[in-house]
Amino acid sequence: MFTKLDTMNGVVQTxxxxxxxxxxxxxxxxxxxxxxEGGIRALEITLSVPNALEVIQTLSRQYSADxxxxxxGTVLDAQSAFACVQAGARMLVSPNLEPEMIRVANRxxxxxxxxxxxxxxxxxxxxxxxxxxxxFPTSIAGPKYVQTVLEPLPQAPxxxxxxxxxxxxxxxxxxxxxxxxxxxxxxxxxxxxGDYDRVTDAAKNFLAAVTDARxxx
Numbered sequence: 001m002f003t004k005l006d007t008m009n010g011v012v013q014t015x016x017x018x019x020x021x022x023x024x025x026x027x028x029x030x031x032x033x034x035x036x037e038g039g040i041r042a043l044e045i046t047l048s049v050p051n052a053l054e055v056i057q058t059l060s061r062q063y064s065a066d067x068x069x070x071x072x073g074t075v076l077d078a079q080s081a082f083a084c085v086q087a088g089a090r091m092l093v094s095p096n097l098e099p100e101m102i103r104v105a106n107r108x109x110x111x112x113x114x115x116x117x118x119x120x121x122x123x124x125x126x127x128x129x130x131x132x133x134x135x136f137p138t139s140i141a142g143p144k145y146v147q148t149v150l151e152p153l154p155q156a157p158x159x160x161x162x163x164x165x166x167x168x169x170x171x172x173x174x175x176x177x178x179x180x181x182x183x184x185x186x187x188x189x190x191x192x193x194g195d196y197d198r199v200t201d202a203a204k205n206f207l208a209a210v211t212d213a214r215x216x217x
């Protein structure tokens with residue numbers, strides 16, 4: 001049986017959560033499969049993807065036996081959360097604190113990754129029962145911000161969502177994050193020529209950079 005602990009391990013052990021936010025279901029499926037081939041063990045399909053629930057269901061059926069955690073992103077309410085549970089999601093991700101989403105995740109044994117930005121929001125998110133705090137947005141707050149926040153809140157399991165690249169991932173882990181969310185540097189790698197082997201290679205390169213970053217710290 002696939003448990004919340006299995007999902008947590010998939011995120012934390014690889015240090016990576018792939019964020020799949022793309023304009024079509026076909027592209028999302030192709031990218032997800034290619035990234036999994038490259039070693040990705042945990043990914044979220046955002047509900048902004050057309051037919052996202054079908055994508056989640058397809059990937060969950062195909063890969064759950066292999067220990068791949070397929071989650072849903074941009075889950076904003078309890079109704080959406082339960083629909084994702086029914087589709088086979090093993091993780092629910094939101095850009096904000098939505099206590100009902102966290103309750104649904106906990107009720108059905110899914111990992112919850114809930115968005116926050118300020119220290120107050122981070123503490124409120126942990127108090128609400130989230131397993132991981134998703135730092136969002138990251139475009140206006142980098143590793144230095146995380147390091148500053150973690151000084152009084154070292155227990156906060158922070159995962160910055162977006163902006164991570166092989167070149168800067170070491171700075172995030174040096175700041176104390178448990179994992180990073182990565183998107184376009186992997187998901188859009190095939191857009192040059194439609195060759196999804198580029199996505200597989202990008203995933204391998206990113207995971208290698210995470211391993212190197214952790215070894216250095």
